[in-house]
Amino acid sequence: MSSVAFDLNHWSAQQLARVEQALSDWVAPGGVVDDEHPAPAALREAMRYAVLDGGKRLRPLLVLAAREAVVDREPPDVAAGLDDAALRAACAAELIHAYSLVHDDMPCMDNDVLRRGKPTVHVQFGEAQALLAGDALQALAFELLTPEFDALDAAAIPPAVQATLCRQLAQAAGYQGMAGGQAIDLASIGLALTEDQLRCMHRLKTGALLQGSVMLGAACSRRCVSAAAKTALQTYGAALGLAFQVVDDILDVTADSATLGKTAGKDAAQDKPTYVSLLGLDRSQAYAQELLAQALAALDASTLPNTQALRALADMVVNRCS
Numbered sequence: 441m442s443s444v445a446f447d448l449n450h451w452s453a454q455q456l457a458r459v460e461q462a463l464s465d466w467v468a469p470g471g472v473v474d475d476e477h478p479a480p481a482a483l484r485e486a487m488r489y490a491v492l493d494g495g496k497r498l499r500p501l502l503v504l505a506a507r508e509a510v511v512d513r514e515p516p517d518v519a520a521g522l523d524d525a526a527l528r529a530a531c532a533a534e535l536i537h538a539y540s541l542v543h544d545d546m547p548c549m550d551n552d553v554l555r556r557g558k559p560t561v562h563v564q565f566g567e568a569q570a571l572l573a574g575d576a577l578q579a580l581a582f583e584l585l586t587p588e589f590d591a592l593d594a595a596a597i598p599p600a601v602q603a604t605l606c607r608q609l610a611q612a613a614g615y616q617g618m619a620g621g622q623a624i625d626l627a628s629i630g631l632a633l634t635e636d637q638l639r640c641m642h643r644l645k646t647g648a649l650l651q652g653s654v655m656l657g658a659a660c661s662r663r664c665v666s667a668a669a670k671t672a673l674q675t676y677g678a679a680l681g682l683a684f685q686v687v688d689d690i691l692d693v694t695a696d697s698a699t700l701g702k703t704a705g706k707d708a709a710q711d712k713p714t715y716v717s718l719l720g721l722d723r724s725q726a727y728a729q730e731l732l733a734q735a736l737a738a739l740d741a742s743t744l745p746n747t748q749a750l751r752a753l754a755d756m757v758v759n760r761c762s
Contacts, residue, residue, distance in 0.1 A: 446748035448756060452501060459500045460492075462531050466584060467491050468576070486565040486573035487580075491538045494556030498684070498757065499537050499653040500530035505749035506657025506673065509742075514662045517594035522660045525597045529605050529656040532581040536613045537649060539577035542570050544622060550710070554703050578613075582606055604659045612652025621645025625712070633713040639682065641713075646688070647681025654680075654750070672742035676735045676750065683731035684757050689714040690724050695762060732758040 468484035507526035514522065545552040545560040546567060553563050562570035585605045590596050611617055621644030628641065654677035658665050665673070692707050693716050707714050715724040735754040739747040 446752050448749070448752035451749055451752075455501055455504045456497055458527060459497055459504075459530055459534070462527055463491055463534065466531060467535070467580065482565065482569055483572055483576065486561055486569045487576055489564060490542050490561050490573055490577065491535065494558065495534070495538070497534060498753070499533040499649060501753055502650065502653040502677075502680075502750070503530040503533055503657040505747075505753055506654045507660045508657075508749055509673075509744045509747050510658050510661040510665050510669075511746065512662055518662055520595040521597050522601070522662065524595070525601050525605065526657055526660040528584045528587070528597075529609070529660065530653075532584045532605070532609055533649065533653045533656060535577045535581040535584070536609065536618070539574040539581075540613075540618055540622070540649075542574040542577070546570055549622070549626065552703055581609065585609065601659060605656055608652055608655055608659060612648045612655075617644055617648035617652065618646075621648065628713055630711045631713065633718070635718060638713055638715065638718055642682055642685040643678065646685040647678060650681035650684060651677030653677070669742045669744055672738045672744075675738040676742070676754070679731045679735040679738065680754050680757055683728050683735065683754070686715045686724055686728045686731065687758060687760065689716045690721065690728070691760075691762065692716070693721065728758050 468487040470484065504526055507522070511519070541555055542561045544550050545555055546562050553560055555561075558564075560570075561573055565573070586602050587597065589599055589602070613619060615623075621641055624641040625645055628637075633641070651674065654673050655670075658670065658673050689707065692714065707717075715727065719727065732754055736751055739751055739754075
């Protein structure tokens with residue numbers, strides 16, 4: 441690893457500029473109903489409201505950081521195609537995250553009214569539009585991963601990479617990932633879970649898409665990443681994903697709604713099991729630091745040459761204030 445200090449703020453600003461521009465270009469563009477963009481304007485507005493101008497964009501940053509970690513002396517045209525794949529995967533991961541928040545906030549789930557510092561989508565647009573917006577964002581995520589392939593374009597994303605990205609994202613978002621974790625969460629209200637049960641729930645509900653984002657970036661490589669490096673990245677992603685939820689549980693009781701951009705204290709109000717309710721605040725804070733150490737040790741074990749961004753993102757996740 442380079443001895444030069446890594447500037448996460450500078451790196452993030454550059455990457456987020458790319459992501460924000462791509463999301464603005466790709467998420468339901470167009471004005472009033474027209475032939476090119478025939479969807480009703482209200483649906484497009486709800487989709488853009490759910491995605492743009494808010495959020496940490498952690499999942500896109502993890503995709504792009506993992507892509508940097510696996511770059512391997514690629515010819516310019518190959519690099520261009522894989523960089524495009526990584527940007528598309530970064531946006532796709534954010535769209536899956538955004539759709540999940542839209543649906544999770546609805547009255548049939550968490551019934552929340554504040555998200556990213558503004559009214560939730562169903563409050564702003566109504567439940568029917570919120571449901572459709574979430575559905576459309578999920579579909580758009582996979583559309584982004586599969587642009588038309590032109591065999592004559594040397595910088596095109598190889599079909600095998602497109603297929604791998606689709607499979608990985610579907611696994612992270614599906615019943616063995618994020619959706620399955622949300623189902624466990626809803627079924628656990630008012631129950632006393634063991635630490636193992638709580639860990640399982642959060643590895644799926646929150647951790648699967650964060651870990652999946654790392655593996656999406658790792659898939660954007662000219663050569664297959666070695667089995668040892670892949671295992672190390674999976675370990676890193678799993679530790680980071682769980683750490684994110686532990687810190688979320690801590691912030692739910694230590695920060696206010698204005699700082700969080702969402703309703704503080706709602707887990708306790710809804711009698712949901714959390715790390716703080718199970719372990720206590722001090723032990724939860726210590727556990728977050730243990731998970732950070734696990735994530736960083738995994739990056740060391742990966743032997744990948746450029747993991748500075750991944751390391752800095754892990755530290756940011758655990759030591760954040762919102």
